[in-house]
Amino acid sequence: xxxxxxxxxxxxxxxxxxxxxxxxxxxxxxxxxxxxxxxxxxxxxxxxxxxxxxxxxxxxxxxxxxxxxxxxxxxxxxxxxxxxxxxxxxxxxxxxxxxxxxxxxxxxxxxxxxxxxxxxxxxxxxxxxxxxxxxxxxxxxxxxxxxxxxxxxxxxxxxxxxxxxxxxxxxxxxxxxxxxxxxxxxxxxxxxxxxxxxxxxxxxxxxxxxxxxxxxxxxxxxxxxxxxxxxxxxxxxxxxxxxxxxxxxxxxxxxxxxxxxxxxxxxxxxxxxxxxxxxxxxxxxxxxxxxxxxxxxxxxxxxxxxxxxxxxxxxxxxxxxxxxxxxxxxxxxxxxxxxxxxxxxxxxxxxxxxxxxxxxxxxxxxxxxxxxxxxxxxxxxxxxxxxxxxxxx
Amino acid sequence: xxxxxxxxxxxxxxxxxxxxxxxxxxxxxxxxxxxxxxxxxxxxxxxxxxxxxxxxxxxxxxxxxxxxxxxxxxxxxxxxxxxxxxxxxxxxxxxxxxxxxxxxxxxxxxxxxxxxxxxxxxxxxxxxxxxxxxxxxxxxxxxxxxxxxxxxxxxxxxxxxxxxxxxxxxxxxxxxxxxxxxxxxxxxxxxxxxxxxxxxxxxxxxxxxxxxxxxxxxxxxxxxxxxxxxxxxxxxxxxxxxxxxxxxxxxxxxxxx
Numbered sequence: 001x002x003x004x005x006x007x008x009x010x011x012x013x014x015x016x017x018x019x020x021x022x023x024x025x026x027x028x029x030x031x032x033x034x035x036x037x038x039x040x041x042x043x044x045x046x047x048x049x050x051x052x053x054x055x056x057x058x059x060x061x062x063x064x065x066x067x068x069x070x071x072x073x074x075x076x077x078x079x080x081x082x083x084x085x086x087x088x089x090x091x092x093x094x095x096x097x098x099x100x101x102x103x104x105x106x107x108x109x110x111x112x113x114x115x116x117x118x119x120x121x122x123x124x125x126x127x128x129x130x131x132x133x134x135x136x137x138x139x140x141x142x143x144x145x146x147x148x149x150x151x152x153x154x155x156x157x158x159x160x161x162x163x164x165x166x167x168x169x170x171x172x173x174x175x176x177x178x179x180x181x182x183x184x185x186x187x188x189x190x191x192x193x194x195x196x197x198x199x200x201x202x203x204x205x206x207x208x209x210x211x212x213x214x215x216x217x218x219x220x221x222x223x224x225x226x227x228x229x230x231x232x233x234x235x236x237x238x239x240x241x242x243x244x245x246x247x248x249x250x251x252x253x254x255x256x257x258x259x260x261x262x263x264x265x266x267x268x269x270x271x272x273x274x275x276x277x278x279x280x281x282x283x284x285x286x287x288x289x290x291x292x293x294x295x296x297x298x299x300x301x302x303x304x305x306x307x308x309x310x311x312x313x314x315x316x317x318x319x320x321x322x323x324x325x326x327x328x329x330x331x332x333x334x335x336x337x338x339x340x341x342x343x344x345x346x347x348x349x350x351x352x353x354x355x356x357x358x359x360x361x362x363x364x365x366x367x368x369x370x371x372x373x374x375x376x377x378x379x380x381x382x383x384x385x386x387x388x389x390x391x392x393x
Numbered sequence: 394x395x396x397x398x399x400x401x402x403x404x405x406x407x408x409x410x411x412x413x414x415x416x417x418x419x420x421x422x423x424x425x426x427x428x429x430x431x432x433x434x435x436x437x438x439x440x441x442x443x444x445x446x447x448x449x450x451x452x453x454x455x456x457x458x459x460x461x462x463x464x465x466x467x468x469x470x471x472x473x474x475x476x477x478x479x480x481x482x483x484x485x486x487x488x489x490x491x492x493x494x495x496x497x498x499x500x501x502x503x504x505x506x507x508x509x510x511x512x513x514x515x516x517x518x519x520x521x522x523x524x525x526x527x528x529x530x531x532x533x534x535x536x537x538x539x540x541x542x543x544x545x546x547x548x549x550x551x552x553x554x555x556x557x558x559x560x561x562x563x564x565x566x567x568x569x570x571x572x573x574x575x576x577x578x579x580x581x582x583x584x585x586x587x588x589x590x591x592x593x594x595x596x597x598x599x600x601x602x603x604x605x606x607x608x609x610x611x612x613x614x615x616x617x618x619x620x621x622x623x624x625x626x627x628x629x630x631x632x633x634x635x636x637x638x639x640x641x642x643x644x645x646x647x648x649x650x
Contacts, residue, residue: 035507073625075626105488110469117471119470121465172615172619172622186604187600189603
C-alpha cells in the first residue's frame with residue numbers, strides 16, 4: 001500500500017508539472033501567436049503538432065475501428081472485451097486531435113468554416129469532415145457505456161438498434177481519413193524525400209494505422225491490466241498480435257514492391273540522415289516486432305507481447321514524424337526541431353488524455369464489458385421486434 | 394474564358410535596381426523591411442524580391458499557377474484563381490491551417506507568424522490594377538523592361554522569339570511554360586533555373602492531379618466498403634447462428650442417447 005501511494009504521488013507530480021508547463025505554454029500561444037511558441041517558419045510551416053498530435057493522434061486511435069470491425073462486422077465475439085477500451089481510446093484520441101488543432105490553426109475560432117465553406121478538391125476538407133463525423137460516431141459507439149452507467153434503458157435500446165449501421169459508418173470514415181492523412185502529402189512530390197513520397201502513401205497510411213491500432217489494443221490492455229488488477233486476456237492478445245504482424249509484413253512488402261517499381265531502391269544505399277531514419281523506422285516498427293512475434297514462446301508471453309506492441313507504436317510514430325518532418329527538411333533548406341513550448345503542449349495533451357482515460361475507466365463500465373456481454377452485442381431480436389411493431393402501426 | 398494576363402521576367406535584362414521591389418511596397422502599402430532591397434527576403438511584408446546570384450539578378454514572387462496547388466488544397470476555399478489569371482487569397486475565409494504554404498511548389502506564401510489574427514501573404518499580381526486594364530506596379534516601374542506585363546499568349550510568343558533570336562544568350566527553357574501545369578508568370582534566364590533558386594524538379598502535370606487521383610477513389614471506397622461490411626456482418630452473423638443451432642441439436646442428441 002505504501003509503495004502504491006508513493007507511486008501515485010510520483011506520477012501525479014510528474015503529471016501536475018507537465019500540465020502546469022502546458023498551461024503556461026497555452027497562455028503564451030494565445031498571447032504571442034504561433035511564432036512566439038513554435039519553431040515553425042515560412043520555410044517549414046508544419047511541425048510537431050501536425051506530425052505528432054494530428055498524424056500520430058489519429059493513427060493511435062485506429063484501434064477503435066479495427067476492433068469494431070473484428071467484433072461487430074466479422075462477429076468474432078471473443079474479442080468483445082477489447083472493444084470498449086479501444087473505443088474509449090479512439091474517442092479520447094480524436095478529442096485530443098481536435099484540441100491540438102486549436103493550437104495549431106492560426107485562426108482556431110474560424111474552424112467551423114469547413115462546415116459551410118466547401119472545397120471538395122481539398123484532401124484537408126475531406127479530413128476535416130471525416131474527423132467531425134467520426135468523432136460523433138465514436139461518441140455514439142461509446143454512449144452505451146454512459147447510458148448503462150446512468151441506467152437510461154430506453155435510449156440505450158435505440159442506440160443498440162442503430163449500432164451496426166453506426167459501426168459500418170465509423171469503419172468507412174476511418175478507412176477514408178486514415179488514408180487521407182497520407183494523401184495530404186501527395187501534393188508535394190517535389191518537396192518530399194523519395195524514400196517516403198509515393199502515390200501509395202494513402203495505402204501505407206491505412207495499413208500502418210491498422211497495425212498500430214492492434215498494437216495500441218495490446219499496449220493498453222497490458223497497462224490497464226496492471227493498473228486495475230484485472231486479468232490479462234492473453235490468448236486474445238496473442239491472436240491480435242498475430243494479425244498485427246501479418247499487416248506489418250503486408251505493409252512492408254507493399255512498400256518495397258512500390259519502391260522497386262518506381263526505381264527508388266537505390267536511395268536505400270545513399271548515406272544520410274534520411275536513409276538511417278528510414279532503416280530505424282523499418283527495424284523498430286516492423287522487423288523486430290515481427291521477429292519477436294514469430295516465436296511462439298514470445299507470442300504467448302504477455303511481457304514480450306507488450307514489447308512488440310510498444311516497438312510497433314514507436315516505429316509508427318517515427319514513420320509519421322519522418323513523413324511530416326524528416327522527409328521535408330532537405331527541400332525546405334531549414335532544420336526544424338520542435339521548441340520547448342511545442343513539446344510541452346503536446347505532452348500536456350497526452351497527459352490529459354491519459355488522465356481522462358483513467359477517470360472514465362474508474363467510473364464507467366469500460367473493462368467490465370465482458371460480464372454483460374449478451375446485453376452489449378446488438379440485440380437483433382429486439383431490433384426485429386421493433387421493426388415489426390413499426391410495420392403494424 | 395477571359396484572356397489570361399501574366400508577367401514575363403527576363404533575367405538578362407534585369408539590372409538589379411530594385412524599382413519593382415519599391416513599387417510593390419508602395420502599391421501594397423507595405424512597411425520598409427530592409428535598407429538594401431537586394432538583401433531582402435520574401436516575408437509577410439514583402440511580396441517580391443530581387444535576388445543577386447553572381448552577376449545576374451532574378452525576381453521571386455507568386456507564380457500564379459494555371460492550376461494552383463494553394464487553390465486546390467485550401468479546405469475552405471480561401472484561394473481563388475481569377476478568370477484573368479491572378480491567384481487571390483481571402484483572409485476572411487482562412488482558418489490558418491497553412492496547407493497552402495506546405496503545398497506550394499514554388500515556396501511562395503508567407504505567414505504573419507507573430508500575429509494573433511494571422512494572414513497568408515503573397516503577391517496578388519496587382520489584381521485591383523490589372524482588372525482595370527493597368528499593368529502591375531512592378532512592370533510599370535521597371536526601367537529596362539525586364540518585367541513585362543501583358544496577355545499571357547503574347548508573352549509566351551515574345552519569350553519563344555527571344556530564345557530563337559538569341560540562342561547564345563538564353564538557357565533554352567521558358568520557366569513557367571510547363572512547370573506543374575504552367576504558370577501565369579514566365580521567366581527567361583541565361584543560366585539553368587536551379588542556379589537561380591527556382592524549383593527545377595517539378596513534374597509537367599498540375600500537382601492537384603496527384604491528390605485528385607486519391608480523392609476520386611472515395612466514392613468507390615464508400616460504395617464497395619459499405620456493401621462489403623454489411624455483407625460480412627450478415628454472413629458472419631448467420632454463420633454464428635448456424636454454429637449455435639448445430640451445437641444445440643448436437644447437444645440435445647447427446648442427451649437423448
